[in-house]
Amino acid sequence: DTEVTQTPKHLVMGMTNKKSLKCEQHMGHRAMYWYKQKAKKPPELMFVYSYEKLSINESVPSRFSPECPNSSLLNLHLHALQPEDSALYLCASSPDRWGGVVTEAFFGQGTRLTVV
Amino acid sequence: GNSVTQMEGPVTLSEEAFLTINCTYTATGYPSLFWYVQYPGEGLQLLLKATKADDKGSNKGFEATYRKETTSFHLEKGSVQVSDSAVYFCALSRSINAGGTSYGKLTFGQGTILTVHP
Numbered sequence: 001d002t003e004v005t006q007t008p009k010h011l012v013m014g015m016t017n018k019k020s021l022k023c024e025q026h027m028g029h030r031a032m033y034w035y036k037q038k039a040k041k042p043p044e045l046m047f048v049y050s051y052e053k054l055s056i057n058e059s060v061p062s063r064f065s066p067e068c069p070n071s072s073l074l075n076l077h078l079h080a081l082q083p084e085d086s087a088l089y090l091c092a093s094s095p096d097r098w099g100g101v102v103t104e105a106f107f108g109q110g111t112r113l114t115v116v
Numbered sequence: 117g118n119s120v121t122q123m124e125g126p127v128t129l130s131e132e133a134f135l136t137i138n139c140t141y142t143a144t145g146y147p148s149l150f151w152y153v154q155y156p157g158e159g160l161q162l163l164l165k166a167t168k169a170d171d172k173g174s175n176k177g178f179e180a181t182y183r184k185e186t187t188s189f190h191l192e193k194g195s196v197q198v199s200d201s202a203v204y205f206c207a208l209s210r211s212i213n214a215g216g217t218s219y220g221k222l223t224f225g226q227g228t229i230l231t232v233h234p
Contacts, residue, residue, distance in 0.1 A: 006159075031219035042205055042224035043160070048212075050219050055212075090159055094220050103167075104150055105209070105222060107160040 006091050006108035014116055015081060021111045023074040023091030032074040033105065034066060035090040043090055049074060081115045088112050118143045122206050122225035129196055129232050137191040137228045139180075139206035147208040148220070149173075149182055149189040154203045154227075163191075163204070196232045203227045 004025045013019050023032065031050050035043035048056035049068040057066075063085075065077040074091055094105040123138040141147065151163040151173070164173030169184035178193045189206060205227045209220035 040203075040227070040229075042227050043222075045221070048219060048221070055219070056221075088159075092160075103148070103220070104162045104165050105220060106162070107152075109159040112157075 004091055004093055004106050004108035006089075006111050008111060009109065010112045010114075012114045012116060013078065013081065015083070017081075018077070018079045020078065021076040021089055021091075021113075023076075023108055024072055025093040025106070026072055027093060027095075027106065028071075029093035029095050029106070030071060031094045032068065033092040033094075034074070034076050035092065035107075037088040037090055037110070047076075078113075081113075083115050086113055086115045118147065118208060118210060118223045120206050120208055120223055120225035122204075122228050124226075124228070126229040126231060129230070131198055131232055131234050132195045133232075135191070135193040135196045135200075135230070137204055137206075137230070139189045139191065139225060141187050141189065141206075141208050143187075143208055143210060143223075145210065146184075147210050149180075150207045150209065150222075151178070151180055151189070151191050152205045152207060152224075154205065156202070160205065196230075198232045198234055201230055201232050203229050 007022045034046040037043040046060045047066045052068045063080050067075040088110045090110045091108045092105040119142045148167045150165045152160040153163045164175045166173040166182035172181045180191045206225040211218045212221045
């Protein structure tokens with residue numbers, strides 16, 4: 001199984017709503033990532049979890065709240081978003097390495113989020 | 117810091133034409149290099165990779181060689197198909213060590229839109 005599964009595929013939410021994006025992988029990867037991608041742009045890193053601990057927060061606004069309940073799951077909780085937060089949100093995972101060769105990250109299909 | 121520069125698109129080709137998408141990078145040490153492809157409405161898929169100098173990655177007729185002397189990782193395909201129409205991202209990854217573990221941090225190029233006509 002080399003899949004990263006994201007749900008839902010599409011989400012429309014109002015600016016006062018609370019919603020969550022979910023990501024799951026069963027490859028035994030201990031690093032998991034959230035990226036945000038705007039149209040015709042490369043993905044931008046938001047958060048990195050390593051061994052279920054938050055390792056990187058790329059100065060993301062607090063209206064985005066990540067959570068890693070266990071080594072297979074990653075959530076992104078959304079609250080009070082703005083229309084400019086509309087984007088494709090991608091989850092990824094990769095094996096951890098200590099001083100070794102870095103291998104690829106595996107990406108999910110993404111959640112297309114629209115904030116109205 | 118690390119950076120990746122790709123040739124600007126869009127690139128428009130006829131079916132069976134030869135494809136080159138240029139990619140150069142700036143990084144300290146020895147990053148791993150990747151090409152990812154994104155089809156319309158989908159996430160990123162790994163196309164090919166190379167983890168050390170002179171490695172050649174290949175997949176589905178696409179090839180790229182890790183050239184440390186020119187800091188390049190150009191993508192090539194001898195005969196493109198309509199189904200190759202997508203956005204192609206060159207990326208590098210460096211290992212980040214934190215708290216006893218490590219993971220790869222990706223740096224992407226801006227992406228190149230490829231359109232192949234019948």
